Amino acid sequence: MPGHQLAPDIPDQNPDSPDADPGKPSPDPTATATASADPSASADGHSPDPADVLEAERAHLAASRAALRAMREHAQSLSADAAGDWVSQQVLQGLLDQRVAALADHPDTPLFFGRLDRSGDDDLPHTIHVGRRHVHDDSSRPLVIDWRAPVSRAFYQARPSDPMGVRRRRRFGFQGGALTAYEDEPLDQGTTLQESRILTEEIERPRTGPMRDIVATIQPDQDEIVRADLGSTVCVQGAPGTGKTAVGLHRAAYLLFTHREKLSRSGVMIVGPNRAFLSYISSVLPALGEVRVDQKTVAGILGDHTAHEDAAVATLKGDARMAPVLHRALWLHISKPEEGLLITRGVNRFRVPDHEVREIVASLRGTTRYGPGRAALAQRLAHAVLVRMEQRGESPDDRVQDAVARSKPVKQLMDAVWPRVTPQQVLFRLLSDGEFLARAARDGLTAEERRTLLWPKPPRSWKSAKWSAADAALLDELGDLIERTPMLGHVVVDEAQDLSAMQLRALGRRCRTGSATVLGDLAQGTTPWSARSWEEVLHHLGFTEGMVTELTLGFRVPREVLDFAARLLPSVAPALAAPRSLRPGAGSLSVLRADDLTSAVAAAVQRTAAREGSIGLIAADASVPAFSAALTSRGVVHDVLGPDSSPGERLSLIPATLAKGLEYDHVIVVEPADIVAAEDRGLARLYVVLTRAVTSLTVLHTADLPAQLTGAGT
Template identity: 85%
Template sequence: MPGHRLAPDIPGDQHQPDPPDSLSPLNDHPSDPPRDPAKVTAGPPEVPIGDEPTDVLQAERAHLAISRAALRAMREHAQSLSADAAGDWVSRQVLQGLLDQRVAALADHPDTPLFFGRLDRAGDDDLPVTIHVGRRHVHDDGSRPLVIDWRAPVSRAFYQARPSEPMGVRLRRRFGFHGGELTAYEDEPLDQGTALKESRILTEEIERPRTGPMRDIVATIQPDQDEIVRADLTRTVCVQGAPGTGKTAVGLHRAAYLLFTHREKLSRAGVMIVGPNRAFLSYISSVLPALGEVKVDQTTVAGILGDHAAPEDPAIATIKGDARMAPVLHRALWLHISKPEEGVLITRGVNRFRVPDHEVREIVAALRGTTRYGPGRAALAQRLAHAVLVRMEQRGESPDDRVQDAVARSKPVKQLVDQIWPKVTPQQVLFRLLSDGDFLAAAAAKSDLTPEEREALLWAKPPRSWKSAKWSAADAGLLDELADLIERTPTLGHVVVDEAQDLSAMQLRALGRRCRTGSATVLGDLAQGTTPWSARSWEEVLRHLGFDEGDVTELTLGFRVPREVLDFAARLLPSVAPTLAAPRSLRPGAGSLTVRRAGDLTAALVEAVRAAAAREGSIGVIAADAATPAAADALAAAGLPHDLLGPDSSAEQRVSVIPASLAKGLEYDHVIVVEPAEIADAEARGLARLYVVLTRAVTALTVLHTRDLPPQLT
């Protein structure tokens, strides 16, 4: 039976659980208030290892102090290293960058537990009998490990071991912390064959009020999540996750695991996290640094493709995002190549060398379609120059590579290449495609776009030139496709894509080009698809990414959203995603849902915010985008400090007013949803948007309305 004890010399256990995307880490926030110790000491009284609770905690605190001192020594040693030994300035800069990263990775956060678990092993191998599992590896000056990184193979037993398969572990210990101070422990015997009881530390960790940005879940990763996290680098993993199942956290922890396991390879190739918006990235920004990974790019699709934001009809954006645009763009680019009508004549001294037009046509035909447009243009110049060199050799000359390069750069060759294979930019090609009806018709075969779709794509009033064109977000995907057809897009070592169900086929193709190795983590929830082009299946998403195979895993067990709230939101599922299984929550959440019809919506909102403010945790007021200014004005008039969240802003106040379109991926302890019918009516997939909004609460949800609720909710 688990033993869960509190140190008698501490005035009350200060441990407060924190509901995460899944199960949150033992990572207390410094602002967390103290709690009633009775909530912690309610566990079984036995301590399986036979020591007194005070002795156990004192010994573990001593190990924590030694470990922190060792980490400081490791960091000081890293700071003492100099890059001056490098031979040249460039090498010194590179080495100094690596040293800076090492120092940053060894930072010790005093409010974060250095280790969160311990394994007592059977000791039948060369590994230590006792292992403390933490966020990073720590060793003393004799290289003796004091804390083992959670990503190390031996640490897997902390997440996967169970009485039926103990994995060589005799006992697993979990720790409770507050502000980095060890306050409690809980033991789980794994070698006695008896079923484990529910972990109180784990349960309370789920229910701790959330404050500040998202934190890691490394202390509470569940076995099914751990399998995803430790999936091999060569595998593409797709996670369909209901609200609160921890899909985002799993993706971030998989990135951290892969960086640990394949450090050298991924340090060269790079890892990228792609989120839906800047507010979301701000929310998750501290997770990887807390795990010691300080050099991971975190960006949005707009950050990759270009922040183009010209307004556009959603119907037109849907056509531009369709995969049928890919062959249209391909033909549009290669239509710029013209049929050679003449050869090339090179004069060197008194000699003249001619390559006839029929041979030029053969060279162009051999190159066309076998290379990208840009390299093909360069290869054409070299092929023409080589044909000239053949003629020189036939006359008894002995030209070398320098002569061939000179001929390739000569004016006659350059003029012919410009005439046949002109240099173009993605913007030039797309401008011509959207402004020239005949060219669009030639590029779009009958099987690609209908006449009505072609007519919709054409600009009503084309800009004067491609330089003055204002591009939309959908255009950005087309420009990236063209850019890759001209020059190959560099490939990363691993890409994590969150909220992937909302990306168009052309956006997915753009991301797939950046992970051609097939190493990607794709995260999302089909039920939360809110764009007109939202995916209907993950097989479709993987196909657009360019992966013929991928492991699709569904997470349906939630840890964050209370069951009462999740069941209410799930009434929308038959309308927005009828093929998905209804999510389940481990948290009953009795009394967590309040649905109230208000006579005065403004007064009801102010009252609800004040009531929530009397309790612990963050507060999110979510309304239709057009209604958020009025909600913010109402709070300001009532003297309630708040932030009005924008696409590129992050919250600083305890109360945030959030447009419904930005709520995805965020979470708050107390959520107040204003006028659900208005959110549902604001866009074509408004019910899916409402499903997202209703699942942002981790403690309590209050729904205020004057209009009738959508019938699915009644």
């Protein structure tokens, strides 16, 4: 291969390996392709024996693993007893435990995946091995440099036109944890880089189990997003297979590395669409040494409320117009004081007249949150009493003011004028009292919309109310109006196009003084309130200056499959550019009409099982139980993916509504017409389903395919 040197040793994949793809020829172990001008050439002009180079790199890998073990053993030997008190000991022990966990070696994961031979005259090493974490020997000599370090950027960005001080980039091929091959790319020769076989095979490697990291295959445009500054909010519109989720996770890892002290205090959170998705991505950050990142669903943040609700009601509750309605509903609980305050202390009586009480309440109303405002009112009333004490020659101190603020007359006045309320109490009143809703809504909602919001049969009290997922965002909004929501340093939001305006507001206030990474695909919006633009999403999050970037070049989904699914784009997202794939994928798509769908599914599963990799059988949610029973009756081992489960078998039966964000080597989609008919945005759901395949897609149907897929709708 021109411009590369390949090691003539064990191939990256062999036919007997569990990672091999029978449909792909294995590299010839006797291949001796060399670079036309090899920068590793020795002084006599001869290139070194690739077998010797490979052996030297294996020795470096062994030394690096030994050094990592020594680093972990040293961390394990440290004791928290040196801390002064019990609390400090617990904190220190927690930090030590995290350090030990971060230094864990994963035998099946390459410790490094690349090498840079630099030509610079600076103090940095001339040879750098780039890997998932930093490793040094007992003399503090770096053996592996973290991929997030500034010097490692050249591994992803260097090219012959801008070598960035690098004369050669070397990529390594691994099978499990064993180094099996290497490939050199000269960067200072002015030659055009050829396609990297190792890079291509790593991208196309069959996937089993959870999502894996992509540190070895990050592309330059992805790297720019990953390394964006902490102060920047980045929004990524990513077509299927472009790696947007992986980019978001690696950005979180990069920011934690670069701003460790700040983010260790404020925290980083990953927000995903469901627990199955979070389970799928759960191994990525720990593999990169980051074990302190919360990963939650929106329901996990706002409250897992599951009461059924009509889509029209949920859509209205998710509308941004609900924010001012909630604000007014809360502050309507404050009433105009009709009486003054009378405090008796011993034989003395101190009176604050009603007009002064009204002035105090008016000065506080709307200038602070409801809870702090209530506390401030008690102190302001007590202060007014102390002024009168001083006018009579007394010398009250702060303890007297606190006692007055806690006194029964002040509490009674507070309860009458500025009552203590909970978010549940306010929302209950809003949804059950038409007159109160009309006062809070003013002209922000129509009469018909107000009737839509009201409960047909209100619960007896707020304590017995059953809340929905849409209610959860409203309760969170009210909670923030009462007491400030704790904030994070950075939030990564995946599948953000499916969140309502009120849900986005809830996430945005959790990073109000931080930043966010927003990921999604407008074409995959499947909720009734799906966003139509990323500017709209950023506005609801509270980031008016976020950077929107688009990834259209796919690395995972074969071109033949992606082009087939893209026929739906004019109907679901006409403003988006059609995605492109680097992988031709000839023969990857099969569309079959069947007379007996159950038999066709069983036959397709049997055919697909003969190939390497994971299998996802996707059907409309209502059809999943019947297909599962049919597979079980035929003795086909499989699992059924649920909202809270993760796949454990090679074959997974997946409800269409849970397919988003997941990937399988082989996907079998059953009856697209049923998937489309199941919901209002069924075509968008079908687009999601059709783009889950990494190697092959089989579409089985008895009913006619949607017209957009056949061309009849164009």
